[in-house]
Amino acid sequence: MPRYNFRETETKWQRVWRERRLFDVAAEAGRPKYYMLEMFPYPSGKLHVGHVRNYTMGDLVARYRRAQGFNVLHPMGWDAFGLPAENAAIAEKVHPAVWTRQNIATMRAQLERMGFAYDWSREIAACDPEYYRHEQKMFLDFLAAGLAYRRESWVNWDPVESTVLANEQVVDGRGWRSGAIVEKRLLAQWALRITAFTEELLEAIGGLDRWPERVRLMQENWIGRSEGARVLFEIAGRDEPIEIFTTRQDTLYGASFLALSPNHPLAQHLAEGDPGLAAFIAECNRLGTSEAAIETAEKRGYATGLEAVHPFDAKRRVPVWVANFVLMEYGTGAIFGCPAHDQRDLEFARKYGLPVIPVVLPPGADPARFVIGDEAYVEDGTAFNSGFLDGLPVADAKRAAGERLKALGRGERTIAYRLRDWGVSRQRYWGCPIPVIHCPDCGIVPVPEGELPVTLPMDVSFDVPGNPLDHHPTWKHVDCPRCHGPARRETDTLDTFFDSSWYFLRFCSPHAAVAFTREAASYWMPVDQYIGGVEHAVLHLLYSRFFTRALKQCGYLDFDEPFAGLFTQGMVCHQTYRSETGEWLFPEEVEPAPAGGFVDRDARPVIVGRTEKMSKSKKNVVGLDAIVDTYGADTARLYLLSDSPPERDLEWTETGIEGIWRYVNRLWRLASEPAVALPPPGTTVSGGLSPSLAALRRTIHQSIAAVTDDLDRFRFNRAVARIRELSNAIEELPEASLREDPGGGAVLREGLETVARLLGPMMPHLAEEMWLTLGGVGLLAEQPWPVADPDLARDEQVTIAVQVNGKLRGTLEFPPDAPQSEVESAALDLPQVARWLGGRPPRKVIVVPNRVVSIVA
RNA sequence: GCGGACGUGGCGAAAUGGUAGACGCAGCAGACUUAAAAUCUGCUUCCCGCCAGGGAGUGCGGGUUCGAGUCCCGCCGUCCGCACCA
Helix, strand or coil: CCCCCHHHHHHHHHHHHHHCCCCCCCCCCCCCEEEEEECCCCCCCCCECCCCHHHHHHHHHHHHHHHCCCEEECCCEECCCCHHHHHHHHHHCCCHHHHHHHHHHHHHHHHHHCCCCCCHHHCEECCCHHHHHHHHHHHHHHHHCCCEEEEEEEEEEECCCCEEECHHHEECCEECCCCCECEEEEEEEEEECHHHHHHHHHHHHHHCCECCHHHHHHHHHHHCEEEEEEEEECECCCCCCEEEEECCHHHHHHCCEEEECCCCHHHHHHHHCCHHHHHHHHHHHHCCCCHHHHHHCCCCEEEEEEEEEECCEEEEEEEEEEECCCCCCCCCCEEEECHHHCHHHHHHHHHHCCCCCCCEECCCCCCCCCCCCCCCCCCCCEECCCHHHCCCEHHHHHHHHHHHHHHHCCEEEEEEECCCCEECEECCCCCCECCEEEECCCEEEECCHHHCCCCCCCCCCCCCCCCHHHHCCCCCEEECCCCCCEEEECCCEECHHHHCCCHHHHCCCCCCCCCCCHHHHHHHCCECEEEECHHHCCCHHHHHHHHHHHHHHCCCCCCCCCECEEEECCCEEEEEEECCCCCEECHHHEEECCCCCEEECCCCEEEEEEEEECCHHHCCCCEHHHHHHHHCHHHHHHHHHHCCCCCCCEECCHHHHHHHHHHHHHHHHHHHCCCCCCCCCCCCCCCCCCHHHHHHHHHHHHHHHHHHHHHHCCCHHHHHHHHHHHHHHHHHCCHHHHHHCCCHHHHHHHHHHHHHHHHCCCCHHHHHHHHHHCCCCCCHHHCCCCCCCHHHHCCCCEEEEEEECCEEEEEEEECCCCCHHHHHHHHHHCHHHHHHHCCCCCCEEEEECCCEEEEEC
């Protein structure tokens, strides 16, 4: 049995596509465009099959839209700055630039072998000075516009990576990469004013109707809008009031303390004269903020001795504490405590013996008898013990309290957000240098635009910990561009998320002297379909939305949203294996044991772990090269599309890939050894077909319609199933009916050509080879997408279910849209139906056209 | 704690409120073969039955409906995101 020679075929078609520059595109005013983009990868080494699932989906969409006549931009590039390159430099004594370039070469070759339809002429790498020079210019524009600024602030410090992390990069109190417990440090840092767009970023989420609901919710939660009030508390004996934020200004009469964050400026100031407070603060900053630490850490406080004046009642005084549970990063870093109506405040008050004053009365409760026990009352009710607020429901009391605060000049209603400005300084080498100079006389001076790019020095050493740019003997020593005195270059580099916040714009005009041309961006943008992992729901995707707005403000472009459509694909999983001693094993180090289970190469038993996302650390990866060597790119591509819905996780199995490989060979035989001789291409099918041939034609056109619909809706697994149904129908057609019917060959040709066309976006090499074998004209990749003929797709007979009391008792065959009365009487005449009716007339009969007859006995 | 998604055969999964399990994987039986592989044919939700047929069935309990995997209410479970957020 001849096997399909994927090796020869795949290289052949890849060469043809490349030589004809088939997927290189140019903007064509007036022609509809389609921008298909997959999140560009970090060049970490070699690809495994898990990496290419989203590229396979993206390629499917790109080729499909191309066949539909769109001018498709489908570029690829490299998110090439980042820490792994520096780690490799330390471990393997190879320069990060060299390591990165090698990985890019390897991975590009791997992507090329997959036959992806990229416009490689637009390839970019973020570590290329011709790329990052433009982001240095952007940084300077942001600086001029006040969107980039330097601040001294408490930052997340990753002690393992010796660098600062953005809030978004701290996961569960730990560095997102290193896993080290993050510490708080006060540092001077560059930040981007993402909070200038908070409300806009939040509101516009509503318009992202082709984004997954999940991602939109995650962004909403991340921005974290909450309505409340800021309140100023005068402090006895001090000029400066304390400003707090609350969502419960209606409960101000229940205040029994104020609490400051340990990092609040006032707390810091007081600590200078209070060694006990200083020790308390130091203790708080040592404690982690991980889930476990938070759950076990008790509420602890330190009384400062200060007293605050109640804003509504000057006679009332409340003590000011410093408390470990108050976050400097949220609100104003200070709260007022109302123990009766906040669980956390209650715990604190009970511990330190502070008063608990109920001020919200549950509906129907007796004010004289209502007391707070172990649980704060947080539900709705009416204000009491609250002076002018008494009798008001919570919502009205919030409004009235807000108005009174404003009238008194002691605060107003306001909105607090969880979103913080984006700290972009990183104390690393392998990133984009921040183009500023620190001058002892002039302060911060931007590098003149004519001197961009500020390039990284190549002669660096990674022998000592810390930032190699800072250690470099000469790099940072420069003259001030303004006063020409001795000055120092900024040695921090930009967070790599800066690089990925605009790469989709660079792809529009990758060789332009500017970051991107306005014309190219206005033609290609926004990205019509973006595909990537959900792990970037609030990192990259939020930063890019911010960047687009910031660039708009700086005059680069004139739209707000970069990604019109977003799809987040599921992961590729594989079983994990461990040796008896607990070391992870690669799948190829493991084989099935004759007695069941698995053994390693030395026949020692292997422990089979759970199925998890493919990751290098657990070794449950299947190398892409090995799969393409054994089965070819098309087989791998179809497998990644066929088994699970694209948004769900997919389990990679050896039997699964073999099943696809068998199907590939069946398809190949079907096209290369047709059951009857095919008429020349373009032969029209004449009428008067036998029933089985007419049925096949119907299946062909129904398949075209169904596959088209499935691809539009990202239901790739279903599309694959529909194509298999069509190819099964062709295989199952009796040879006799093909031979005897004069139209047989033409219908067979139509069927095979349709299979090839529908497969084109999924298995482009095999489809191209089938097309050639069938004698098709030109390249399949240049054929238009097939269009279903509704007349030919129409069913000749419909099967109508007959139910008695909701149970299926038989079926009827009718032409579509048969008269209801006929269908009804045929149903009642069925012997099974008569039996269930037991001779009595039905109480009710419901006829749903072409579907069901429901009889109530 | 808050927010969200999901729960269907041995497995991956299909199913505009209208014949549950399409399409595949695995398995079983058979054909071809000296044999194996490959290929082909058939079976494959569970229970009763020789068949005909019947019964049960989409996490659990209710409800709406002629009819519910699908809609509504209440549970249980799994996964994901956020979380001392004032």
